[in-house]
Amino acid sequence: MAPVPSSTSSAVTLNINGEKHQLTVDHRTTLLDALRERLDLTGTKKGCDQGQCGACTVLVDGRRAVSCLNLAVAAEGREITTIEGMAEGDRLHPVQQAFLDLDGYQCGYCTPGQICSAIAVIEEHAAGWPSAATEDVRPEAGPPPLTPDEIRERMSGNLCRCGAYVSIVQAVTRAAEAHEAAARDDDRADRHENTEETAA
Amino acid sequence: MREFGYQRADDVIGAVALLAADPDARFLGGGTNLVDLMKTGVERPARLVDVRELPLDTIEETADGGLRIGATVTNSDLAAHPDVRRRYPALAQAVLAGAPGQLRNMATVGGNLLQRTRCGYFTDLSTPCNKRAPGSGCSAITGEHHNHAVLGASEHCVAVHPSDMGVALAAFDAVVGYETLNGPGELPLADFYLPVGDTPHRETALPPGALITGVTLPPAPVAARSRYRKVRERASYAFAIGSVAAALDVEDGVVREARLAFGAVASRPWRARAAEAVLTGAPADGDTFAAAADAELAAARPLPDNGYKVTLMRNLVVAVLTELAEETPR
Numbered sequence: 001m002a003p004v005p006s007s008t009s010s011a012v013t014l015n016i017n018g019e020k021h022q023l024t025v026d027h028r029t030t031l032l033d034a035l036r037e038r039l040d041l042t043g044t045k046k047g048c049d050q051g052q053c054g055a056c057t058v059l060v061d062g063r064r065a066v067s068c069l070n071l072a073v074a075a076e077g078r079e080i081t082t083i084e085g086m087a088e089g090d091r092l093h094p095v096q097q098a099f100l101d102l103d104g105y106q107c108g109y110c111t112p113g114q115i116c117s118a119i120a121v122i123e124e125h126a127a128g129w130p131s132a133a134t135e136d137v138r139p140e141a142g143p144p145p146l147t148p149d150e151i152r153e154r155m156s157g158n159l160c161r162c163g164a165y166v167s168i169v170q171a172v173t174r175a176a177e178a179h180e181a182a183a184r185d186d187d188r189a190d191r192h193e194n195t196e197e198t199a200a
Numbered sequence: 201m202r203e204f205g206y207q208r209a210d211d212v213i214g215a216v217a218l219l220a221a222d223p224d225a226r227f228l229g230g231g232t233n234l235v236d237l238m239k240t241g242v243e244r245p246a247r248l249v250d251v252r253e254l255p256l257d258t259i260e261e262t263a264d265g266g267l268r269i270g271a272t273v274t275n276s277d278l279a280a281h282p283d284v285r286r287r288y289p290a291l292a293q294a295v296l297a298g299a300p301g302q303l304r305n306m307a308t309v310g311g312n313l314l315q316r317t318r319c320g321y322f323t324d325l326s327t328p329c330n331k332r333a334p335g336s337g338c339s340a341i342t343g344e345h346h347n348h349a350v351l352g353a354s355e356h357c358v359a360v361h362p363s364d365m366g367v368a369l370a371a372f373d374a375v376v377g378y379e380t381l382n383g384p385g386e387l388p389l390a391d392f393y394l395p396v397g398d399t400p401h402r403e404t405a406l407p408p409g410a411l412i413t414g415v416t417l418p419p420a421p422v423a424a425r426s427r428y429r430k431v432r433e434r435a436s437y438a439f440a441i442g443s444v445a446a447a448l449d450v451e452d453g454v455v456r457e458a459r460l461a462f463g464a465v466a467s468r469p470w471r472a473r474a475a476e477a478v479l480t481g482a483p484a485d486g487d488t489f490a491a492a493a494d495a496e497l498a499a500a501r502p503l504p505d506n507g508y509k510v511t512l513m514r515n516l517v518v519a520v521l522t523e524l525a526e527e528t529p530r
Contacts, residue, residue, distance in 0.1 A: 156436035157300020
């Protein structure tokens with residue numbers, strides 16, 4: 001039975017992977033604990049529980065964040081995407097597929113966080129965000145190529161105790177290349193469409 | 201963790217009023233530091249006033265050509281902003297040098313300024329710490345202090361301020377704006393952090409209950425050629441053991457204007473005005489840069505295990521200024 005809201009708890013609606021969940025949370029409950037202990041979404045992992053390992057990474061309003069330092073009550077009204085929400089039916093997200101194909105893990109515990117983070121890294125890079133590995137951050141310098149150094153820097157918030165970093169970098173590289181190729185195809189298709197419209 | 205109430209503020213005045221109603225309340229921004237400190241018991245608020253939704257999330261040009269950065273702008277948005285990257289590149293670099301992407305997406309500019317030291321004794325409730333428990337003593341002075349302050353510390357506390365962003369803001373004369381029940385106010389960053397003295401638990405000059413609403417950067421053409429360089433014990437995702445934000449304007453081999461600030465050496469971002477005085481009007485060469493560093497570091501009072509920071513900062517200043525001097529003027 002759901003506890004009654006009090007001055008130290010609240011009834012909240014959490015939007016997770018496109019589905020709304022109503023629950024009453026003690027304000028001390030982190031988003032991580034709400035996901036795992038209340039909603040049975042155990043794909044998101046608890047590592048350090050203090051924002052230092054990245055195992056609990058999820059997307060909040062499309063941006064990666066550590067769920068261990070987000071309070072569940074403060075997550076109301078935001079769109080949460082966890083590792084359970086990345087695949088489309090039986091079709092894995094391209095980043096998930098790349099991690100599988102290239103062995104981007106050993107024990108797998110940090111993997112959901114790595115994949116959520118990598119998905120966001122590819123988006124952040126596509127949006128032109130620089131990183132600490134970017135030599136020239138001025139916008140005129142243009143977006144930096146997503147080199148292994150850039151990927152290592154951008155993924156540095158996700159620790160892997162097994163040390164699968166070499167394959168993780170390869171997996172992110174492959175997924176990013178596929179993402180860029182898809183973006184180019186979309187671009188070409190758009191141009192083609194425009195040409196036909198003009199011709200018509 | 202202590203149980204606490206939670207309210208989301210809709211507007212700035214409402215947020216200030218909510219906080220004023222409860223002396224044990226705290227503002228919640230990104231939570232990357234506060235929630236962590238609540239877990240360890242260092243912070244025990246009775247109520248959180250969530251200010252993340254306040255309409256303070258824009259970066260706008262000011263009438264005089266500076267930038268006004270709202271308090272709830274995230275670190276990510278600050279570092280990605282074209283005007284910041286073009287006109288104050290050291291600020292973008294400083295923000296990017298701190299924390300990983302997950303935390304930069306959460307952390308806010310206001311919260312960054314108010315984050316607490318990462319001194320291990322501050323977060324260890326079993327040990328004395330004057331910052332956490334005034335009058336209890338400082339464990340670091342006789343204990344583990346290899347990453348503690350060499351400038352501006354006192355016999356009561358040697359903790360360093362952990363912000364990277366703040367170092368660049370200090371170099372560029374940022375002004376912090378805030379709101380209180382009695383109206384708005386502002387503090388230059390130079391006066392924002394209090395000297396340590398015998399009150400290390402009192403960290404800022406903000407009036408009680410004040411909410412930071414934003415940071416204003418005055419126009420600074422010199423900042424267009426600026427850099428932030430951070431030294432840490434691993435390549436990424438670690439706090440600095442020393443850092444430098446620097447800007448340099450050189451004409452005909454002579455320094456016309458210089459800005460210099462140090463991180464991880466003091467209880468606050470450390471503006472190196474003694475060094476700037478040596479640089480201004482002097483030849484832009486290695487001898488000048490070393491003399492400037494020495495002028496600032498003459499005041500250093502290292503502890504037995506952090507004397508390396510004096511050498512590190514000297515080398516860092518010379519390296520960063522040399523790089524800036526060699527950059528093609530643009």
